[in-house]
């Protein structure tokens with residue numbers, strides 16, 4: 692299934708404006724645009740010159756923003772990675788991603804989030820005869836952890852989450868930045884990427900044919916999750932992830948897979964310097 696890109700240009704504008712706490716009135720004054728044209732852009736009416744002005748004023752990557760607005764950009768499709776599976780579940784009119792990663796040799800498996808329905812994960816584990824060891828939770832939002840209790844109960848796996856993330860309704864081990872787990876030949880390292888939530892985490896998995904960063908909502912292809920806690924923290928988290936090697940696969944909580952290299956060019960929130 693080709694997952695749609697999660698955010699359109701107007702979602703990006705909305706997140707940038709809200710994140711920086713700039714009123715439409717002030718944005719109109721700084722840009723010389725009318726409040727009505729700003730509202731139109733935020734509703735999704737694509738007027739390239741207005742969008743470029745707004746993108747500039749909000750510190751966004753204007754070329755990336757225009758490319759998304761013109762529907763000209765979609766991340767390059769990633770070749771299948773042995774031992775890596777993306778499981779997308781519906782959430783209203785969009786999708787949420789969960790991931791299963793297995794050591795190809797031992798078949799020991801780890802999961803990252805659950806999405807909105809535990810069944811596809813349980814089915815995939817069962818069909819492929821995989822043993823789930825650990826569920827890693829990127830953040831506590833309900834659309835990422837639905838049915839986690841059922842998965843833990845049925846598989847006997849344990850769950851881990853950042854110590855600073857709000858509580859979730861199932862038993863977890865609390866972990867800190869720098870935590871490393873080894874599962875067969877795989878290694879998982881956690882680092883803090885807050886901003887969308889207080890203790891949002893990124894898990895870097897090495898040992899597959901590609902290094903994969905499971906980022907939750909810290910990055911979407913071309914965009915990022917809303918900066919509910921802090922816009923500065925969100926930008927810092929995004930920059931931290933994009934300091935990984937260019938060929939690192941980014942596995943987001945919503946939308947298609949992408950890579951560090953592509954996001955450095957086409958993420959609207961990433962600005963060099």
Ligand SMILES: [Fe+2]
Nearest residue numbers: 830832908916
């Ligand atoms: Fe979220």
